Amino acid sequence: MSATTVQGTRAVALQRQRRPALPVRKVGSYVLLAVVAILVAFPLLLALSYSFMSESEIATFPPPVLPMHPSLDNYQKVLGAIPIGRYLLNSFIVSTAVVIGQLVTASLAAYAFSFLVFRGRQVLFFLFLSTLMIPWEATIIPNYMTIRTLGWLDTYQGLAVPFMATAFGTFLLRQAFMQIPRELWDAARIDGSTTLRFLRDVVVPLSRPALGTVAIYGFLSTYNQYFWPLLITNETLMRTTQVGIAQLRFEESLRWGLVMAGVIMVAVPTLALLVLGQRQLIRGLTAGAVKG
Amino acid sequence: MRWTARDLRSLAVGLAYLAPALFIFVVFVFIPLGRTFYLSFYNTRSTGLVTTFNGIDHYIDLITSQTFRSGLVATGLFALYTVPLGIALGLVLAVLLNQRLRGINIFRTMMASTIAISAAVGSLIWLLLFNPSLGLLNYVLSLFGVRGPEWLIQPAIAIIAVSITTIWLTLGTNIIVLLSGLQGIPEEVYEAARLDGARGVRMFTRITIPMVSPSLFFLLVVDTVAVLQAFTQIHLLTRGGPVDATRTLVYSIYLDAFQNFQFGFASAESVVLFVLVLVLTLIQFRFVERRVHYQ
Numbered sequence: 001m002s003a004t005t006v007q008g009t010r011a012v013a014l015q016r017q018r019r020p021a022l023p024v025r026k027v028g029s030y031v032l033l034a035v036v037a038i039l040v041a042f043p044l045l046l047a048l049s050y051s052f053m054s055e056s057e058i059a060t061f062p063p064p065v066l067p068m069h070p071s072l073d074n075y076q077k078v079l080g081a082i083p084i085g086r087y088l089l090n091s092f093i094v095s096t097a098v099v100i101g102q103l104v105t106a107s108l109a110a111y112a113f114s115f116l117v118f119r120g121r122q123v124l125f126f127l128f129l130s131t132l133m134i135p136w137e138a139t140i141i142p143n144y145m146t147i148r149t150l151g152w153l154d155t156y157q158g159l160a161v162p163f164m165a166t167a168f169g170t171f172l173l174r175q176a177f178m179q180i181p182r183e184l185w186d187a188a189r190i191d192g193s194t195t196l197r198f199l200r201d202v203v204v205p206l207s208r209p210a211l212g213t214v215a216i217y218g219f220l221s222t223y224n225q226y227f228w229p230l231l232i233t234n235e236t237l238m239r240t241t242q243v244g245i246a247q248l249r250f251e252e253s254l255r256w257g258l259v260m261a262g263v264i265m266v267a268v269p270t271l272a273l274l275v276l277g278q279r280q281l282i283r284g285l286t287a288g289a290v291k292g
Numbered sequence: 293m294r295w296t297a298r299d300l301r302s303l304a305v306g307l308a309y310l311a312p313a314l315f316i317f318v319v320f321v322f323i324p325l326g327r328t329f330y331l332s333f334y335n336t337r338s339t340g341l342v343t344t345f346n347g348i349d350h351y352i353d354l355i356t357s358q359t360f361r362s363g364l365v366a367t368g369l370f371a372l373y374t375v376p377l378g379i380a381l382g383l384v385l386a387v388l389l390n391q392r393l394r395g396i397n398i399f400r401t402m403m404a405s406t407i408a409i410s411a412a413v414g415s416l417i418w419l420l421l422f423n424p425s426l427g428l429l430n431y432v433l434s435l436f437g438v439r440g441p442e443w444l445i446q447p448a449i450a451i452i453a454v455s456i457t458t459i460w461l462t463l464g465t466n467i468i469v470l471l472s473g474l475q476g477i478p479e480e481v482y483e484a485a486r487l488d489g490a491r492g493v494r495m496f497t498r499i500t501i502p503m504v505s506p507s508l509f510f511l512l513v514v515d516t517v518a519v520l521q522a523f524t525q526i527h528l529l530t531r532g533g534p535v536d537a538t539r540t541l542v543y544s545i546y547l548d549a550f551q552n553f554q555f556g557f558a559s560a561e562s563v564v565l566f567v568l569v570l571v572l573t574l575i576q577f578r579f580v581e582r583r584v585h586y587q
Contacts, residue, residue, distance in 0.1 A: 026393065043421060116309065118299070120303055124307075133570050136521070137562070137565060138325070139324035141559055144549075145340050220408065224412075226523065243412075246416065259420075263416050281407065286469055
């Protein structure tokens, strides 16, 4: 009859009340999240599903969601219809070249903007940032003419060189370089290390995450380009993935299963990059939004 | 202040490091921008060769052109349909994803997946969804007793179809940016509001929205600029049609320059595009940043 027993039972009762409430809410959250996530990714999941369907199955009514007889036929057919392997190779060559170019030009520039002191630095920095306000589409006519004059239509350099500098990447690397302790710089100077060697041996290794962000961002945006490669490539073998698969859309008879197989093959590399480099990508996307 | 020999030497060293990037910017950004302005005052041959000075005639043609005016309307509608809805949807999903749950990262990756999807890939998938006979969209609508429209054939609907595709394509970016904004809100702010009796919707409108306003405004500008630059969705879904209903500014530049070979006129349109983007970015830099709440 003591007070402790009463308190004890009340505590147990309270616990009982609280315990079941929590998992129910959690399960609700999970269900909601799962439903919404599937809805958002639905177009992509549907493309995957359609890529395993025959054309006759796609044409049935009501429109099917899952393949009855999944087959890899469409993947085989798309390889025969368009040189998709070559498109992927072209896109990889161009995107990799852009990434390397951007990493080199942006690290050199960011280094000047963070470690070197010189008059006119501020003005030049604003000049770099001003390129962010100039839409590529507004300069596309003269750029097309430049590439044509250089004889760079249907070439890798025509696809890659115009994008080898990045104001955004320079800005991002500058932020990272400024985190590096000044003492390292002073020590290097006393050691008689040249600035270029300091950049290579100290600054670059210490800034790997930021360099990763610039690389992933550069790769993704180049790989996904459409307008520019559409303009400056004409030869089938010089097309990039995006222009190449979109070409299927303008064929006489649209074979949807085949298009979706192409879509999946083109999207897989970027989706893999998203999964592997999510953290770097998020850092890049949010750098502009959140004040550092 | 006079430039000393030492100033000049240090500038030379600095410029040496900036040279590679600066070279690319000068050749592919600054000079082309100047040439766009220059070309907009000239007539050209179909090869792009400049022939005669034209003064501001291209600009006068622009103002009086029915196609151009309806193009601006299409661009405005496109932005109006896409940007507010895309940001609102992104915010709702970001709030949903801003929970501490085991395995939440799987859902975040799934919902952010459109970041990695190119406009070409997204457009091809939506082209199938909008298809009147094969597409799932109108079938689902019919289940609710709604007779789906001919998405890409009716002028007023086609711009909505392009907008839906664009909302989906930008959703991933919107979610990521807003989620990181939400994660920046300190727990104490919520605690304090809760002690004051704020709950649910009130908490959302009074605390959450003001606290993520920097991200909201960032997206407002970035998404609007992206809509102004959008080309792929329009090219693959509607090719500017039907009857110019989706002929936005960028698509007009493409058609006038690379289909009709009127480079001078298309350059005048490019100048308009440049000015619009410039104004939007300046608003972001100058005006908005000051008014928005920062912690």
